[in-house]
Amino acid sequence: MTLLFELGLVLGVTFVICLLMRALKQPLIVGYILSGIIVGPSALNILNSGHEYELLANLGIVFLLFIVGLSLNPQVIREVGKVSLITGIGQIVFTSIVGYLIAISLGLASIPAMYVAIALTFSSTIIVLKLISDREDLDKLYAKIAIGFLLVQDIVASVILLSVGVFANGGSEVSQEIGVVVVKGFSIILILLYVSGSILPRIIAYMATSQELLFVFSAVWALSLASLFAAIGFSVEIGALVAGVSLASSPFSEEMAARLRPLRDLFILVFFLLLGSKMELSQIGPQLIPAMILSVFVLIGNPLIVILLMNMLGYSKKIGFMAGLTVAQISEFSLILAALGLRIGHLDSQVLSLITLVGLITIAGSTYLILYADSIFVRVSKILDFLMLVHSKTRLSRRDIRKAEMLLIGYDRVGSIFVKALNKLEKPLFVVDYNPDSIERLSELGIESKYGDIADFEFCKSLPIDSLKMIVSTVPDFKTNLEFLRVIRSSGSHAIFIVIAQTVRQASEFYRYGASYVILPHHLGALHAAKIIESNKLEKKLYQELLRRHQATLAKMTAWR
Structure with a gap:
């Protein structure tokens, strides 16, 4: 049996088992391990090219950690x-x-x-x-x-x-x-x-001038550092993780990750197959x-x-x-x-x-x-x-926030823009963020803030919800925002609740549970761009002026953060 035929047969068995797992609403990782047991020596014994599968599994480990x-x-x-x-x-x-x-x-x-x-x-x-x-x-x-x-x-x-x-x-x-x-x-x-x-x-x-070059460079960098760390006595995992961290500050890090994800998913599957086969x-x-x-x-x-x-x-x-x-x-x-x-x-x-x-x-x-x-x-x-032996540092006391009428959840990403707008309302504002650096910056700006996480049910319960008139959440996670919205509305609060969604379906869910307004960034961005096109038409000078204004705005946003 050739390696290619064997691999095709193994993946075919895995596909059938994964379909069964999907039908039973079970995690696919369990299906991968079960498939490994089935194709291994304990059952069908068709997974015989152990060294080749080890290589593929190691590639999956490297790309995952990278x-x-x-x-x-x-x-x-x-x-x-x-x-x-x-x-x-x-x-x-x-x-x-x-x-x-x-x-x-x-x-x-x-x-x-x-x-x-x-x-x-x-x-x-x-x-x-x-x-x-x-x-x-x-x-x-x-x-x-x-x-x-x-x-x-x-x-x-x-x-x-x-x-x-x-x-x-x-x-x-x-x-x-x-x-x-x-x-x-x-x-x-x-x-x-x-x-x-x-x-x-x-x-x-x-x-980055070529997507293909960026893909090849990412793979080479990950494999090279993983091999180097393995050669000096550390694990491949540590080397791959360090390789990724060394590029994490690059503006092209997300593009590199997106290019390698399909390889990661294929090769990491082989890792679980091999685990089950043993x-x-x-x-x-x-x-x-x-x-x-x-x-x-x-x-x-x-x-x-x-x-x-x-x-x-x-x-x-x-x-x-x-x-x-x-x-x-x-x-x-x-x-x-x-x-x-x-x-x-x-x-x-x-x-x-x-x-x-x-x-x-x-x-x-x-x-x-x-x-x-x-x-x-x-x-x-x-x-x-x-x-629970110690009180959580993510728990708010009523003294922390008792005077606040406006609550902003999340300062990073776009929260800094909301801070400027909310301050103009001249009402007591309180900001919650789980990034200590954000809390430090807010303190320097003289804005009341505290370390916290709305994914924590204890934090949600500690909020003096009846005193709040407006709540703005910039948290990107849909499930977290929806659960927080449910807590707010189930308490009887009628505060204005503004939240960010990534899809139309998510926006509809937020409205169904009582959101006052849902921000769809891509939709709003497209509408704004369409108005710019209608206004500027094909005049290059107008776009150059728009570019200068936009760069100035971005510089101000960086200063706010």
Whole structure:
């Protein structure tokens, strides 16, 4: 059987399974993993070209992490860096300790128990980012924090794998080897900081003159840095993410991401197929009960640890819950670590099968948890109240906003324009934003503001809604705005509610639930452009004058922000 025929057959089976998943309204990732089991050695055994599929899967990993990196500009890193570091390290410590105790209680010896505990600690960056992307939540606060602590996990996992690998190869100076790798990594990052600020902008500007050139450059840059980081001892994932971050400040970052998304979706599918194909169903029976116990700890215990840590850092129950669900599965690093432990004689095949089974259960389970997180949160919200040890910093007190008659949600994007207009009404204005830099700028401008997130139900409940006469939301997420509008109207408020929508269908939904006015940016922009064409006709001088005025307006908007 040729590779091309085999790939076509494998994808054909995957297509049929995905159709079934779609009909049953199940997540497609579960379908991908199930397809891998079916085409693997446990069933049809038609997936035989393992090395070729590994290459395709690695390409999917590189492009996925590169695209995520493109959305992580330095401002985002500054915003969530501290909480991501603390939460990431805290979760690793607590999970490994509790996981070790559980493994010992299940009858495992000390060394296998350590491997199992470490395996339970790390979450799959690839799977989590795919699910967050499917939810279209990459711009949300919880997603930014989750990406941060997943990166911390990846770095720690790379160090552990490097240490075990050095030990397996007979190395005695483990700390020296790790030190060399860390120094190399920081050296490359320092060089990239210089290159991304002074050299890359000119290169990208030239590449952007051709969409094909920009596409090829993006792919080459992602693969080159991923390979470089892998060569010095870090993971491919870290290299790909750094490659994306180095280009995140470019005005062409979205174009680069759009060009690579089709490749990402195809190759990441192969990753999940390969993951499923490695399941050995023959060894599931004896390991089922221990695997279920460990899986329950990962699916419930890991999120609870993150929720507690984020609550102690002052984050709301909803943000902690959403971020916590992203650690409810074990990582591909866990499977690699287990395979390495088997190779050097620390583990037997039963422990490897145990960790693999926990991986399948938790990956499938966390897929449902993340995709249906909003409805799950509503059901468990009151239970989570018992875990809230610290008042959330996203919760408003009535003293914060008691005099406000106008509320603006979101200062970034177009909120700065609304601030200027609302100030002219000479009524008390209050602004809420979850970007600390925005709050700092508003404070400098003398505008009352506070850190907050309307996706947090506690925040919505803390609003003194009856005193508000106007509410303007610039938040781009449809579901968040609709839920906020429902809360406002269900409270009996008749405040003017202005909101932004991206489609006509969304606008109709907002009006159905009581919005006063819905802004359709593309529609308004097209109407404005049409009036300009009618007014200026084919007079180039008029368009040149319009250009000068527009550039002046853009400069003022930058100054406001």
